[in-house]
């Protein structure tokens with residue numbers, strides 16, 4: 001924490017360093033510091049602590065212009081949440097956490113085992129479904145994910161579920177065939193419920209570096225992305241990549257994962273996030 | 280990429296005799312930018328730039344290269360050397376069974392990677408035994424069993440028991456079932472979770488592994504140094520496996536991890552299939568990071 005420091009080149013360089021080491025990325029870090037520097041000059045600010053406050057406010061502002069609520073009060077039921085992201089990001093675990101949260105709000109939740117590929121993926125989600133106390137629609141391993149989704153939507157309608165959350169297989173965004181597959185899944189959802197999916201949540205691991213921007217960009221193109229779940233913020237990674245994602249792609253962080261249990265989900269708080277980013 | 284950027288910068292400097300300090304300063308700004316964009320850790324970049332500066336200033340400009348090309352060559356050679364210089368092998372020691380332990384953060388790719396390693400070892404005529412030491416993650420044991428079945432490698436499991444006991448028991452099981460390599464899959468964990476890091480130390484003490492491999496996701500950002508340093512300080516790593524290199528990340532975490540631990544990167548994961556494990560090539564990684 002910088003107190004009573006002279007506002008010289010060294011100070012601003014150190015500020016850039018903090019941001020870069022938080023995975024904010026070089027371009028965004030330089031831009032942010034340059035804007036703060038100008039603002040400090042313009043407002044004749046000489047106190048370094050005040051400059052730190054300025055940058056925290058600006059960071060929180062960039063991240064806080066969005067609505068973090070999930071669109072689950074829909075006219076057409078069920079509200080459909082599609083969960084996507086690269087391998088190992090925390091999709092399946094985040095779905096368990098979401099299901100738990102909605103169940104606490106007395107919503108009727110149904111899950112869909114859309115990962116029909118990875119070893120024991122369906123088993124993993126079934127264990128979570130049982131722990132949370134919600135139903136899971138699944139087919140056998142190797143089945144067509146589109147068929148599972150179609151089946152799940154019809155089951156959700158028949159059972160009058162409030163919310164359907166769809167798990168999908170992890171995929172790297174440069175795998176064109178896999179991105180085509182997930183676009184197809186999105187189209188199936190839209191065909192069955194025209195206003196759906198109501199949320200497409202991209203799960204991003206907080207330890208990810210600049211590749212997260214490419215993930216967000218390509219998933220946005222393939223399925224649309226309404227929000228980010230930033231996972232593993234309980235580690236030492238700061239997750240600064242969400243700043244570039246907000247600026248370049250206008251995608252908001254809606255939720256953060258802070259652990260491996262079903263209660264370890266929090267609504268994104270831009271002010272707290274900015275504080276942690278700049279400490 | 281970086282090569283083109285440096286070519287542009289140095290186009291006007293053609294025909295000079297030596298690489299001057301100013302040439303290097305200008306070039307290093309571009310290299311620094313390229314490395315940071317590739318996720319190499321900030322402090323690692325600083326050290327690397329200083330090493331390259333020392334090597335580059337005052338160098339004779341070779342007949343066949345432009346100053347820009349020459350600086351690139353120095354950067355590339357320095358990075359290749361830093362990353363181990365040449366390919367590294369598994370050191371499986373002399374006692375039987377040999378023991379390999381895979382550790383790392385949640386979701387890095389440990390379970391998939393140990394299965395790939397087992398498959399590779401089978402191809403080399405070995406008889407590995409996979410061991411399910413992740414007793415926490417839902418269906419982790421089942422995941423390893425399914426993978427083991429796919430490659431015809433037995434999986435030792437004691438269900439949800441103490442991982443240290445499971446590891447110890449697996450050695451006895453290997454001996455009595457003529458398996459010559461034991462590969463332990465451990466649960467993903469944070470390097471700052473003292474209890475879970477203690478568990479790893481206890482496993483290490485119980486079975487004295489020949490290889491302790493840190494499994495790292497290639498798209499990891501600046502945090503890679505914190506993770507690698509902590510695991511290395513607590514356990515003494517013998518190697519690293521970088522996963523998901525079939526993605527489009529530049530993979531700067533590779534340089535960060537190698538720089539901060541000195542541990543050789545031995546393999547890279549190049550896909551989800553169990554044959555997608557390749558030997559790590561430092562020169563190829565250098566080109567990839569430099570873009």
Ligand SMILES: Nc1nc2c(ncn2[C@@H]2O[C@H](COP(=O)(O)OP(=O)(O)OP(=O)(O)O)[C@@H](O)[C@H]2O)c(=O)[nH]1
Pocket residue numbers: 085086087088089090091092093094115118121168169170171203231232233234235256257258259260264385386416467469
């Ligand atoms: N510490 C921590 N671990 C998490 C968090 N979210 C998920 N994990 C862990 O990350 C690992 C991967 O989680 P999964 O839910 O299987 O990830 P996934 O995206 O579904 O993975 P694939 O389906 O294989 O692509 C598991 O060990 C989880 O327990 C989090 O917020 N904090």
Ligand SMILES: Nc1nc2c(ncn2[C@@H]2O[C@H](COP(=O)(O)OP(=O)(O)OP(=O)(O)O)[C@@H](O)[C@H]2O)c(=O)[nH]1
Pocket residue numbers: 087088118170172383384385386387388389390391392413416419465466467468522523524525526547548549550551555
């Ligand atoms: N594309 C690609 N995917 C990989 C690679 N290695 C692992 N994966 C995938 O990454 C995800 C996580 O792999 P796991 O083996 O479950 O990771 P883990 O480290 O055991 O996870 P935890 O036990 O929860 O800590 C799965 O979807 C794997 O298929 C790789 O080299 N390339």
Ligand SMILES: [Mg+2]
Pocket residue numbers: 091092093115121168169170
């Ligand atoms: Mg999953």
Ligand SMILES: [Mg+2]
Pocket residue numbers: 389390391413419465466467
């Ligand atoms: Mg695992």
